Amino acid sequence: MDYVMIGITALWLFLYGYLIVASIDFGAGFFAYYAKRTKKDHVINKLISRYLSPVWEVTNVFFVFFFVGLVGFFPDTAYYFGQTLLVPGSIAIVLLAIRGSFYAFENYGSKENPVYLFLYGATGLLIPASLSTALTISEGGFIQETENGVILMTKKLLTSPYSWSVVFLAIVSVLFISATFLTFYANRANDKQALALVRNYALFWSVPTIIASLTTFIALSQHNPRHYMNLIDLWWVFGLSIGFFSLAIWLIFQGKLYGIAFLCVMFQFFFAFFGYGAGHLPYLLEPYITIYDGATHESMGYALVIAFILGLFLLIPSLLLLMKMFLFDADYVKGKK
């Protein structure tokens, strides 16, 4: 594998990591708010905050890692995406900023402030929607090159069925991933009441998730036939994804092995995400940037890869330590520590 392939694989892996941990976080925000509105907050909100409190900053770093790495490996993306995404990008930053800081205010500062909780819940759904725009644009067809530089065709973006199907998919996946994780976590905490509630959320959101996946597929076939045909060639990857999805739902429905069920959901998204990404190649942004002509110089590429490998030696043990302390420490999860 050359450094370009290593680079894009590593970045995609981190984006996948962000997809999972951020979905848990975003969805949990929405559920916390929803539970409050329906007066069920006493059941799950403690549980949610026990998991989220120690890890929210780590979640954010996954995202920073991705965009810093993207510009590092593929500097051309800075030009094309930077130039066109000023408005949607800024909106996403503002939402992320509101979310991160108000989470801290709510959690460490003034407990139970309804405004903070609302902001925290609402941004949980709006952020995935706005971030997904970057993926939509990468399909091509929404950027125009003029003599004043590249510009985004905003109207076309806002009226495209493909773009809306991606937004819809992003939101429901967030809720689905989050609910399956919380089911696992509630079960570990041996919290029967919370378990019953979040298990219902998980089962409920599985339906729109699968519907949204299918509609996105169909919309993609209209918008970008090349990418669609690539995905068809990778049919077995998506087959695996659906297989894991079905297994997860079956386990949750049976009410057992919630940990395995969540792992299945992770695999479901892993295969779907990598299948989608593989079909997208060689383009990063159709038709302007491919991973080969947009890549940085070889010397920098190798420097980044080496830095990445050394970084992993630091990162993986630390992450394991964090998980051991907060995710797999039964006493902590149960609230005894």
Place this chain on the structure above:
Amino acid sequence: MPELDSVVLSRMLTSLTLVFHIIFATIGVGVPLMVSIAEYIGIKKKDSHYILLARRWTRGFVITVAIGVVTGTAIGLQLSLLWPSFMQIAGNVISLPLFLETFAFFFEAIFLGAYLYTWDRFKKPIYHWLLSIPVVIGSGMSAVFITTVNAFMNAPQGFTLEGRTITTIDPIAAMLNPATPTKVAHVLTSSYFTSAAILAAIAAYSILRKKSNVYHRKALKLTVTLTLMFGILTAVAGDFSAKYLAENQPEKLAAAEWLFETEEGADLIMFGRLNESNEIVGGIRFPKLLSFLANGDFNSEVTGLDQFPESLTPPLWIHYMFDFMITIGMYGIGVSLLYILFMRLKKWNELNKPLLWLLVANGPLAMLGIEFGWIYAEVGRQPWILKGYMKVAEGATTSPNVGLMFLLFLALYTALGVTCVVVLRKMFRNNPVELELEHRYPNVTKKDDSKWTT
């Protein structure tokens, strides 16, 4: 009035975000060290006051970290959104430290989470203290890496350019450019200095407000000592920065010092103003000091603005930024020295009101020092964004919506800043030290021990 085109607006928005981010970044770099020192002293001396100090500082720190993180994410994305052409070129050469920085963030974030939630989890308290080390290292390293990026903009190297295409890259040379050592040293020491000064200001204010108790007095003694130590180190590092400038970016130093003609034995001029024919009126003149600051020799030659075409020199108002920064540094060293002297000389009371107020003022002043220092360093690089290679105007976005985004972010930062203050106040009001001491460490004597009575 310059026209508000997308270049000017991009600069305004970048400045806005950085001026806001740097407040929280400085606290983010400095406070973990202070927390770590306090906890260590507490464990070694078996003194719960210091442990409580570390605990309460940390609690406030989480709030500021949150804002540091979100504004940092903002500037990280804005670099690409507002300076796409700059990042396209610079991204090729300087992405290594940016990338390494994210690992430093990771490291810090992971252990900060662990540190926060494990105060009472270990049988041996020293294990908990060990968790603070990676936080100190992580935040320090993120400052180091980002500062190398900024240093690179001042002294680009490590690549060859043919036309508009970069042909070879040496990532390590780009990172270890001539500006890096002095800049890194000065940024780190000034962050520690400022954080200590702010914590000292809080302690001094608490003593002024309430009747002073042992807890606050210990806090004050510790933080003022650290302020003095890091204040001196900051000044030393600043002196090295000036020597770097004299050698590599003489136009920045000359503009800051209003040195129009190259001369030997140049004077250092503080404040003052310029009349119509660019002559210096008023101000304080230190004979030959500029030569010493620049080269370590009172009679050496210092390059003046006459060596540069006017289109390539920065605006002259950065003189004031430089002077304010230095004045603040001297003030910070001065008041903390005064306090230490008063404390040593038993006859005098170091807790007298005027001195405490001077120490209170030192907190916000130090933060202003950081702002002035950065404005000096950044505006002093004008008109270059990448010195010698790319001008600011060539790097900016051409998007028509920057003005709107400026307003959006102005609103965001206002909201964040105000809420931050409100939350912090509420947090410490609702949980005063006395209550927490009694609650957590009921067996600590509340009466002053004799050493501390005044």
